[in-house]
Amino acid sequence: xxxxxxxxxxxxxxxxxxxxxxxxxxxxxxxxxxxxxxxxxxxxxxxxxxxxxxxxxxxxxxxxxxxxxxxxxxxxxxxxxxxxxxxxxxxxxxxxxxxxxxxxxxxxxxxxxxxxxxxxxxxxxxxxxxxxxxxxxxxxxxxxxxxxxxxxxxxxxxxxxxxxxxxxxxxxxxxxxxxxxxxxxxxxxxxxxxxxxxxxxxxxxxxxxxxxxxxxxxxxxxxxxxxxxxxxxxxxxxxxxxxxxxxxxxxxxxxxxxxxxxxxxxxxxxxxxxxxxx
Amino acid sequence: xxxxxxxxxxxxxxxxxxxxxxxxxxxxxxxxxxxxxxxxxxxxxxxxxxxxxxxxxxxxxxxxxxxxxxxxxxxxxxxxxxxxxxxxxxxxxxxxxxxxxxxxxxxxxxxxxxxxxxxxxxxxxxxxxxxxxxxxxxxxxxxxxxxxxxxxxxxxxxxxxxxxxxxxxxxxxxxxxxxxxxxxxxxxxxxxxxxxxxxxxxxxxxxxxxxxxxxxxxxxxxxxxxxxxxxxxxxxxxxxxxxxxxxxxxxxxxxxxxxxxxxxxxxxxxxxxxxxxxxxxx
Numbered sequence: 058x059x060x061x062x063x064x065x066x067x068x069x070x071x072x073x074x075x076x077x078x079x080x081x082x083x084x085x086x087x088x089x090x091x092x093x094x095x096x097x098x099x100x101x102x103x104x105x106x107x108x109x110x111x112x113x114x115x116x117x118x119x120x121x122x123x124x125x126x127x128x129x130x131x132x133x134x135x136x137x138x139x140x141x142x143x144x145x146x147x148x149x150x151x152x153x154x155x156x157x158x159x160x161x162x163x164x165x166x167x168x169x170x171x172x173x174x175x176x177x178x179x180x181x182x183x184x185x186x187x188x189x190x191x192x193x194x195x196x197x198x199x200x201x202x203x204x205x206x207x208x209x210x211x212x213x214x215x216x217x218x219x220x221x222x223x224x225x226x227x228x229x230x231x232x233x234x235x236x237x238x239x240x241x242x243x244x245x246x247x248x249x250x251x252x253x254x255x256x257x258x259x260x261x262x263x264x265x266x267x268x269x270x271x272x273x274x275x276x277x278x279x280x281x282x283x284x285x286x287x288x289x290x291x292x293x294x295x296x297x298x299x300x301x302x303x304x305x306x307x308x309x310x311x312x313x314x315x316x317x318x319x320x321x322x323x324x325x326x327x328x329x330x331x332x333x334x335x
Numbered sequence: 336x337x338x339x340x341x342x343x344x345x346x347x348x349x350x351x352x353x354x355x356x357x358x359x360x361x362x363x364x365x366x367x368x369x370x371x372x373x374x375x376x377x378x379x380x381x382x383x384x385x386x387x388x389x390x391x392x393x394x395x396x397x398x399x400x401x402x403x404x405x406x407x408x409x410x411x412x413x414x415x416x417x418x419x420x421x422x423x424x425x426x427x428x429x430x431x432x433x434x435x436x437x438x439x440x441x442x443x444x445x446x447x448x449x450x451x452x453x454x455x456x457x458x459x460x461x462x463x464x465x466x467x468x469x470x471x472x473x474x475x476x477x478x479x480x481x482x483x484x485x486x487x488x489x490x491x492x493x494x495x496x497x498x499x500x501x502x503x504x505x506x507x508x509x510x511x512x513x514x515x516x517x518x519x520x521x522x523x524x525x526x527x528x529x530x531x532x533x534x535x536x537x538x539x540x541x542x543x544x545x546x547x548x549x550x551x552x553x554x555x556x557x558x559x560x561x562x563x564x565x566x567x568x569x570x571x572x573x574x575x576x577x578x579x580x581x582x583x584x585x586x587x588x589x590x591x592x593x594x595x596x597x598x599x600x601x602x603x604x605x606x607x608x609x610x611x612x613x614x615x616x617x
Contacts, residue, residue, distance in 0.1 A: 069524045070523075070524070073524060073525070077417070077421075078421075080417050081417050081418060081421045081434070084414050084417060084418050085418070085434065085437050085438070087414070087492070088418075088437055088438055088441060088492065088495060088496075089437060090456060090462075091449065091452030091453050091455065091456050091492065092440075092441075092452060094452060094455045094456045094461075094462040095448075095451065095452040095455045098455045105460060106454070106455050106458055106460055106461060107460040107465065108460060108461060108462050108464070108465025108466065109465055109466075109469065144347075147347070148347040148348050148351060149348075151343070151344040151345070151347060151348065152344065152345060152347075152348035154344055155341060155344035155345050159340075159341050159344070161341055161345060167345075167348065167349060167352050170352040170355055170356055171348060171351065171352050171355070173355060173359075174355065175546070175549070176545070176549040176597060176601065177359070177553075177594065177597075178549075178552060178553030178555075178569075178570065178590070178593060178594075178597075179553055179555070180553065180555050180570045180573050180574060180590070181359070181362055181553075181573075181590040181593065181594060182355070182358055182359075184362055184573065184577060184583070184586060184587065184590055185357075185358030185359055185360075185361045185362040186354075186358050187577075187583075188358075188361040188362065188365055188583060188587070189357060189358055189361045191375055192361070204351075204354060207351055208351055208354060208355050208358075211348075211351060240340060241340070265443045266443070268445075269443060269444060269445025269446075269447075269448070270445065271445055271446045271447050271555075271556055272446065272553070272555040272556065272570070275555075275574070276574075276577070286445055286446070286447045289447045289448075289451070290447055290556065290560075293451060293454075293560065301451050302451070302452075302455060305444075305448045305451055305452060308444060308445075308448050309440070309444060309448065312440060312443050312444060313436065313440050316436055316439070316440055316443065317432075317436055320432055320435065320436060
């Protein structure tokens with residue numbers, strides 16, 4: 058097996074063996090370019106974005122943590138992300154179990170509507186919710202924003218949970234049932250523990266998606282409920298200094314760390330279903 | 336017992352689906368209502384919102400959006416395929432993890448961070464202009480911000496990660512025995528790729544086209560911040576009408592037109608896919 062793989066590999070002509078990796082390197086550089094540039098910009102001492110920096114400073118990082126709208130936006134984002142990712146996980150897990158194991162009318166319609174936020178523009182859903190809320194004279198509080206985020210992240214939870222259900226060995230559940238466990242007991246002591254890695258992956262995706270969602274949030278939030286991305290957008294419209302570059306660096310560092318940990322402990326490849334099948 | 340369990344499992348999701356459906360219906364309903372200036376209440380039923388769609392400002396927004404969506408789809412597929420291929424086929428585990436984290440991290444940064452980073456690259460004092468001036472290649476800064484090209488580059492960057500994910504799912508599901516068979520029959524690596532690997536990854540390519548098109552169509556922060564009003568799209572116009580003019584009925588009818596256009600494009604793509612599959616003889 059190993060011998061054969063080596064033989065096929067060596068049949069690739071030299072120009073291709075150089076051009077392929079070179080192309081991949083160039084593309085990775087393109088993906089990384091804005092990240093690298095914004096990182097350098099964050100340490101620039103001057104009060105406007107400019108290249109190359111002539112002096113360096115940490116003052117924009119200080120401003121990130123002292124600017125009140127960012128603190129409040131962060132707090133609002135934590136509340137909204139916490140609730141919406143938790144609710145989406147519970148709702149998505151329950152539905153995946155029902156879809157996989159039970160028959161019920163309207164299953165296809167229900168799934169089609171729930172997956173529609175993947176193709177329906179976020180500005181359309183945001184506008185619709187805004188119209189609904191203003192027509193019903195409901196206060197635009199956290200509830201509306203949380204509902205909005207649940208709609209948007211649920212398709213990602215459904216996918217992650219469904220993939221791990223496909224890999225579940227049903228005989229383990231049958232064994233528990235044959236030993237006298239009730240359906241609810243089987244669910245909580247066998248099914249859910251076995252699904253745990255997929256559930257965690259789905260929750261993590263939902264949380265990150267919710268935390269960084271912008272367009273629909275812009276429509277449904279108010280001054281009191283504005284999320285961090287909305288506060289960031291408002292900042293760019295008012296100020297031209299590199300504070301947002303500093304905040305972007307913090308954002309990128311936290312996200313990359315979370316993803317690297319998730320990859321190390323859970324294997325993102327497995328969660329995302331992109332492992333090579335050999 | 337079983338029907339009670341079913342009700343518990345399904346009804347929360349049914350509630351969310353109901354909210355989605357009612358929100359879309361609200362947009363649809365408002366698109367046929369008259370605008371009352373200075374008020375959030377709307378007037379009676381009318382077709383006026385749609386009859387004004389021939390104005391150049393709306394036609395421009397739609398043609399810009401369509402053009403950006405098509406171009407972004409093509410360029411992000413071309414850029415994402417080599418990355419996805421390398422991600423699946425590279426053997427070194429550390430290199431694989433590196434490619435994975437680098438190519439998908441941008442997906443999780445959100446529109447604002449990514450778009451702002453591109454402002455730092457494209458701005459008149461940004462990275463590209465700074466570098467070119469430093470090398471003595473230009474005297475006056477190149478206009479990259481507020482242009483179609485600037486918006487396109489940033490949109491391609493935004494779309495690459497999700498396309499990499501979808502393509503690598505497809506490539507990882509290809510049975511390597513087909514490639515080995517082609518090679519043992521004397522096909523070179525290029526021929527094997529073009530006649531075996533690429534056609535077998537077609538499902539992933541078509542799924543990516545759908546997603547890339549729909550995502551670009553709905554992109555807002557990038558055309559808003561990098562286009563700065565000079566690259567109007569459907570999304571920026573809907574926002575402007577909704578929040579500057581408070582004209583919700585017109586914003587709603589533009590959204591409905593956008594939805595119709597997306598649906599038509601996805602329908603055409605679906606028919607094309609079916610024809611392609613029937614040609615393949617599966």
